[in-house]
Amino acid sequence: MHEHVARAALMRAAESGDPIMGQLVRAYGPEAAVEIIRSGTCPEEFADRAVTADGREVAKDQLDRRIHSWRTRLTQADPEADLAFGDKAGARLIIPGDSEWPTQLDALGDTVPVGLWVLGSADLRFSCLRSVAVVGARAATAYGVHIAADFGAELSDAGWTVVSGGAYGIDGAAHRGALAGGTSTVAVLACGVDISYPTGHTNLFAAIREQGVLVSECPPGVHPTRGRFLIRNRLIAALSRGTVVIEAALRSGALNTVSHALSLGRHVAAVPGPVTSEVSTGCHRLIREGRAICVTRYEEVIELVGDLGEDLAPELRGPVVPLDSLSEESRRVLDAVPARTGKGPATIAVAAGVDLNTVLSCLGSLAAAGFVERTTAGWRIRRARASRPR
Numbered sequence: 001m002h003e004h005v006a007r008a009a010l011m012r013a014a015e016s017g018d019p020i021m022g023q024l025v026r027a028y029g030p031e032a033a034v035e036i037i038r039s040g041t042c043p044e045e046f047a048d049r050a051v052t053a054d055g056r057e058v059a060k061d062q063l064d065r066r067i068h069s070w071r072t073r074l075t076q077a078d079p080e081a082d083l084a085f086g087d088k089a090g091a092r093l094i095i096p097g098d099s100e101w102p103t104q105l106d107a108l109g110d111t112v113p114v115g116l117w118v119l120g121s122a123d124l125r126f127s128c129l130r131s132v133a134v135v136g137a138r139a140a141t142a143y144g145v146h147i148a149a150d151f152g153a154e155l156s157d158a159g160w161t162v163v164s165g166g167a168y169g170i171d172g173a174a175h176r177g178a179l180a181g182g183t184s185t186v187a188v189l190a191c192g193v194d195i196s197y198p199t200g201h202t203n204l205f206a207a208i209r210e211q212g213v214l215v216s217e218c219p220p221g222v223h224p225t226r227g228r229f230l231i232r233n234r235l236i237a238a239l240s241r242g243t244v245v246i247e248a249a250l251r252s253g254a255l256n257t258v259s260h261a262l263s264l265g266r267h268v269a270a271v272p273g274p275v276t277s278e279v280s281t282g283c284h285r286l287i288r289e290g291r292a293i294c295v296t297r298y299e300e301v302i303e304l305v306g307d308l309g310e311d312l313a314p315e316l317r318g319p320v321v322p323l324d325s326l327s328e329e330s331r332r333v334l335d336a337v338p339a340r341t342g343k344g345p346a347t348i349a350v351a352a353g354v355d356l357n358t359v360l361s362c363l364g365s366l367a368a369a370g371f372v373e374r375t376t377a378g379w380r381i382r383r384a385r386a387s388r389p390r
Contacts, residue, residue, distance in 0.1 A: 006030035007095050007115040008079035008219070013037060013070040014114075016217040017231040019053045020066055022110035030114070037070045053111065085220050091119040091193050102128045105238050107264050113217040113235065119193040120213030122184035127213060131161040131186065132305055133240035133261070135233075135254040136170025137247040137279045144247035144279065147271055148173035151244065154298035156181020163188065163240045165232065166205065166214075168198055170246050170254070175204060175212075184212035188235050190228040192220040215239075233257040242267030242305035244295065248282035255282050262291060267304050269295040322369065329354060333362040334371055342378030 007030045014021040024033045027046055036042060042050075042063055050058040058066075086093060094100045095115045102125045105112055118124050132155055136144060152162045152174040162178035164171040166187035178185035185208055189197070193214045196202040208214060217235070218228065233253060237243055237260035245268070248254040261268050270292035273280025286292035295301050326334065336351035337343070343351075349359040363379055366372045373382040 003030055004083065004093055004095060004115075005079045006034050008082045008093055009034055009074060009077050010037075010114045011217065011219050012077035012079065012082070013074045015231070016113065016228065017111045017234065019110035020050055020058065020063070021070075021114065022112060023050055025114060026110070034074070037067060037074055040067060040071050042067050082219050085194075086117065089119065089194050089220070091117050091220070094118055094124065100125045102239055104128065105235070108234060108238050111234060115217065117193045117216050117218070117220065118213055120184075120209045121211065122186075122213040124186065124213055124215060127161045127184045127186055128163070128239045130159060130306075131163050131240045132301060133163045133236045133243040133257065134170065134174035134246065135164055135236065135243060135248075135257050136245055137249065137252060137254065138167050138169040138171075139279065140169035140173070140247050141273075141277065141279060143273065143277075144170055145173040148246045149177035151246070151271075151298050151301065152177025152185070153180045155301065156183040156185070158298065158302060159183055160302065161186060161212075163236055165189070165229075165236060166201060166208075168200065172201060172204060174246075175208060179207055179211055186212055186239065187214050188232050188239070189214060189216040190218070190224040190232045192216055192218050192222045194220045195223060197224050229253060230256055234260040237261035237264055237266060240266065240305075242269060242301070244269045244271065244301055245283050245286065245292065246271045247273060247277075247279045248286075249279050250281050250285065252282050255286075258286065258292070268292040269301055269304055271295060322371075326366075327362075329358055330362045330365060333359055334366055337363075337366075337372050337379055337381055339381045342375040342380045344378045348379060 010021065010030055010033060028036065047060055047063050050063055052058060083093060093115050100123055134148060134151055136148060148170045155162055156178040161184055162174050163186045164174045166189055175185050175187060187208050191197050193216045196205050205214060230253065233256045237257050243257055243261040243266065245254050245258060258268050268291060270283040270286045272283060272287065272294055287294045293304055332352045332354060333348060336348045345356060345359045345363065349356045352359060363372060367374065370382060372379055
């Protein structure tokens with residue numbers, strides 16, 4: 001049996017991200033795993049070391065039930081038909097070892113996908129070399145949608161791929177923003193790549209196929225479930241160098257993606273929102289607890305996930321005003337010049353705490369710059385200025 005066919009069969013047999021299936025494939029290879037499942041009997045040496053995702057041993061009767069469930073599903077699977085359907089739809093099945101396989105997925109260990117169905121013009125591995133996940137609330141506010149779209153467009157213009165889940169709200173806004181730039185975008189789905197879910201994003205998915213790629217570990221024709229959304233979040237985290245959260249309540253699927261990113265040692269950033277906004281409480285907690293870096297600009301995101309010392313965000317500065325060009329002595333002299341009645345240089349020197357020659361030099365420069373003027377009564381702030389410059 002060809003490895004692609006075997007893996008397509010295993011994707012029908014087990015739910016995505018099943019660690020027991022991952023251990024079976026790792027121990028015996030996909031072709032042998034198919035034969036083991038068809039036999040209905042698990043090797044004793046495997047049964048003795050199989051563990052759950054949290055490291056607990058799997059009881060023999062539990063493993064037998066799992067094998068029986070896989071065997072039942074496998075009898076109904078037609079992997080050759082899946083591959084043929086994929087070819088007809090323009091989709092491709094990529095597996096570990098293929099040139100398009102993103103090797104960063106190997107960090108998922110036993111939950112690494114058995115394979116991935118990919119639909120679109122972009123190369124998945126190349127797209128994810130410089131990628132950022134942008135996730136957040138489905139019920140996003142206008143503020144959140146605006147920020148997500150801006151981040152998506154600016155990251156794309158800077159050559160970074162935006163990875164998200166294709167959902168309403170923040171996901172969709174991030175994808176649309178990315179499509180406005182020149183870089184591909186990756187949508188990781190909780191259903192088959194031939195299924196448009198949500199249906200309101202049919203046109204968006206069509207645009208992503210043209211400029212990016214749709215990805216799923218679900219076989220063609222599989223519809224989403226709540227569990228599959230949570231399971232696919234680990235792929236969003238694993239495909240990216242870091243994850244940015246824009247609006248997330250305390251109970252949010254976006255925070256589930258954050259948990260996966262943190263467990264993988266990936267960077268996490270959060271965009272703050274109004275302190276009165278319930279949909280930003282999750283972001284604020286992440287920042288407060290030190291689990292996420294606060295970011296407000298796309299440059300800060302790139303600095304976080306980019307190359308050390310090379311992708312630094314430009315330092316923000318306030319507006320440049322004429323006063324910025326003055327020396328420390330000139331500032332002290334200017335502060336000592338009265339705003340209404342004129343004063344002589346000696347009086348100004350005492351108020352400024354400098355010598356007379358320094359005052360005379362500074363007053364000349366300040367007058368040339370338009371800060372002060374000389375009157376019959378002495379020096380004062382130039383009246384053309386409404387108030388003393390600060």
